[in-house]
Structures are given as C-alpha cells and as structure tokens.
Amino acid sequence: MVNALSLAARIHAEVPADESPETTEGYEGFYHLASMKGTVDRADMHYIIRDFDRKQFEARKRKMMEIAKKVGKGLHPDCYIELVIEDSYYNMREKVVEHPHILDIAQQAMRDCDIVPDMKPIRGGTDGAQLSFMGLPCPNLFTGGYNYHGKHEFVTLEGMEKAVQVIVRIAELTAKQQ
Incomplete structure (x- = not known):
C-alpha cells in the first residue's frame, strides 16, 4: 500500500523551496502550491508556475516532470503519478x-x-x-x-x-x- 498523501509530500519536498512566491521577487520566477487535497488513496496538487522568461518557464515545467519521474520511480504499477500541465498564462x-x-x-x-x-x-x-x-x-x-x-x-x-x-x-x- 502506498499512501498518496505521503507521495504528495515527497513531491512538494522536491520543489525548490527557495523558488516560491514568498522567497522571490521582481523578475524571479516561482513555483506556487495553490492547493493540495487528498486521502490515503488519492492526492491532488495544483501548482501555479510563473516566470518572466519563456525559456525559464519551460525549464520550470520540465523540472516538475523530472520531480514526478523521480518520486514515481519504482512504484507499484497500480500506483502512479499523473502530471498534467496546462499553460494558462504567459508573460504579457x-x-x-x-x-x-x-x-x-x-x-x-x-x-x-x-x-x-x-x-x-x-x-x-x-x-x-x-x-x-x-x-x-x-x-x-x-x-x-x-x-x-x-x-x-x-x-x-x-x-x-x-x-x-x-x-x-x-x-x-x-x-x-x-
């Protein structure tokens, strides 16, 4: 049995803590955990990713993919991490x-x-x-x-x-x- 909430906590622990809205300013991009909810069998996390530079924005999305792969490595086949990235805003x-x-x-x-x-x-x-x-x-x-x-x-x-x-x-x- 794999606790989904534990996996969610592991994922968030891998997100760079020094790249959150409260630790960045000005033109620095960030990862913002906007919501997290779950139970032992399912957890949902919603992040907002922002950056002023398109290349760095794409790199941040790749970082989230790398984190999901790292945390998901070796999990039982019935247990999986689904990462959905939807671009909502680019820098105007x-x-x-x-x-x-x-x-x-x-x-x-x-x-x-x-x-x-x-x-x-x-x-x-x-x-x-x-x-x-x-x-x-x-x-x-x-x-x-x-x-x-x-x-x-x-x-x-x-x-x-x-x-x-x-x-x-x-x-x-x-x-x-x-």
Whole structure:
C-alpha cells in the first residue's frame, strides 16, 4: 500500500523551496502550491508556475516532470503519478514590447492624470496576459486594489476613480493618433 498523501509530500519536498512566491521577487520566477487535497488513496496538487522568461518557464515545467519521474520511480504499477500541465498564462511583456507605443500612451495618460508611472513586473496572471496572446497587446494598468488574492485584498474608491481617469485619457490619446 502506498499512501498518496505521503507521495504528495515527497513531491512538494522536491520543489525548490527557495523558488516560491514568498522567497522571490521582481523578475524571479516561482513555483506556487495553490492547493493540495487528498486521502490515503488519492492526492491532488495544483501548482501555479510563473516566470518572466519563456525559456525559464519551460525549464520550470520540465523540472516538475523530472520531480514526478523521480518520486514515481519504482512504484507499484497500480500506483502512479499523473502530471498534467496546462499553460494558462504567459508573460504579457513579450507581446507588449512589440508595440512600444502602447506603453508610451499609457505612461502619458498617467502623467496627464498627475500619476507618476511606476513600471514594475507583475508576478501573477492577468486578463491582459490572455488578451495579449490573443492579438490584443495589453499592458497591466493599476486598478486601485491592493494585496491581491489574499484575505486582506481591498480596493479604494479614489484608486478606482484614478484608474477610470487614466483609461479615459488613454482612449482620448489613442483617438487623437487616428
């Protein structure tokens, strides 16, 4: 008998502990165990893998495959590890940088609204990432929110109002270019 929860723990122990969201920052990629549930006979783990560089992103996926093979080596044939990798987000930067005028317009709109543009990497997946890879390059703009995806997530009315002002100004600047 092989305990599925023990296998799950062994898999997670092989994931580089120094490459998690809480130990990385800026442009460093990470592995994030988002959920884990199971019983003695079945365990499910869901990881989010992020990286700013496509080659490093692919290397992270290969690392997960290597971990699954290593932990699964020598298991009874009725016991197996199934690894499913689904790409949900790529880093939008690789699509947005092909259209620098988009960033120029967004930065000008911010300045016009008395906001100092602060360009920094976004470590999560966004709707803009999906749209960028569907042919509509979308830089990530602020929304007025803070502490995303945590129990202390919140948004300010003032921040949302400023975000709307910037979006309207982007539309105005874009219309002038047409």
